[in-house]
Amino acid sequence: MLSHSPCPMQTPNLKMETLLKSALETSTLTRTGQSGGGCINQGEAYITDNGTIFVKSNSKPQARIMFEGEMEGLKALGATGIVTVPRPINVFDHPDGGACLVMEFIEMKGLRSLSSRLGEDLAKMHMQNVLLESRGNRITDKPAADYVAQFGFNSTTCCGYIPQENEWNDDWVAFFSQQRLDYQFRLLEKEKGDREALEMWSRLQIILPKFFKDQKIRPSLLHGDLWSGNVAQTKRHPVLFDPAAFYGHHEYELAIAGMFGNFSRSFYDAYFKVIPKSSGFEGRQRLYTLFHYLNHWNHFGDGYKNAAMAVMKSLLK
C-alpha cells in the first residue's frame, strides 16, 4: 500500500517473541535488525532454528482478516511457479491485540536490472489461468490444475487495510462495478458523508459497459496492489510481496503503477510482448485507477478527492 510517511521502528516485544518461539517451535529467535515498515504494518526479521523469517504485525482488530488474506494471496501467487513471493508460514493473534503474519525472509533490494523479467513473468502469470481454459480437459501425464472460471477469490483480501469483496462473480463488469467501485463509494458516503462523488458515480455506473465493448474478459490471478513499493529483486529474480490477490481482468493489475509512474519502460515492453494491448486499453486504465484513487481517499483522506473526481469527470466525457 502507498506509504505516506515512514512508520517508527519496532521496539523489542518480549510477549511477541515468546509467542513466536513457542508457535514456531524454535529455540533461537534473534532479531536481525532488519525491520521494514510499510505505512500499514510493522515488519521485523528474526533468525530461527529453521531459517530467517519476516514478521509483519498490526494491532488493529481487522489485522487477522488482512493477514489471512495476504497469506492466501502469497500461497496462490507462489503456487503458479512463475513469480517469486515470500513463502507464508502462519498467522497468529498478536499478544497485544491484532495479529501477525510470519513468512520466509527474502534478502532483496530495489527492482532495477530485472524490470523486464518482472514484466514478462507477470504477464505469464496472468495468462496461466486463461491458458488452462483453452486446454480444456486435455489429458497429460501431469494432473491438470483447475481452470478458475469466475472473478473473485477464496478469501477476503485487503488493498491497504480495507477489505475487498471477493465473492465469486461470473461477470467482470458487474464484479468491478459493484464489488470494487460501489464498495468504495459506499465507504466514502459512510465515513466521510460524501454525496458529490456518489452523484457522479450514479451517472458513471450506467455507462461502464461501454469501456468493455467487444472484450471477452477471462479471470487472471492478480497480485492486486502492484506498485513499486511491493516489488523488489534478489540477485536472480524479481520478488513480489504484500498482495491483495484475486482473479480479475489482467489489465487491472497495471493501473496502480501507471497512476504513480512507477515502472520502467522495459517492464511494459516485456509485459505487452506476452499480452499485447487490446482496443480501449487506455480508457479502461483510467477506470481502473479510479478504484485506487477511491481506496487512497478512503485510507488517507481528502487529499485524494480531487484526483478521484477528475478521473470520474474524464470518464464521463
Ligand code: ADP
Ligand atoms: P505493508 O503491508 O505495511 O505495506 P510490506 O509488506 O510492503 O508492508 O513490507 C514493508 C517492507 O518490508 C518492504 O518494503 C520490504 O522492504 C520488507 N519486507 C516485506 N516482506 C519481506 C520479506 N518476506 N522478507 C524481507 N523483507 C520484507
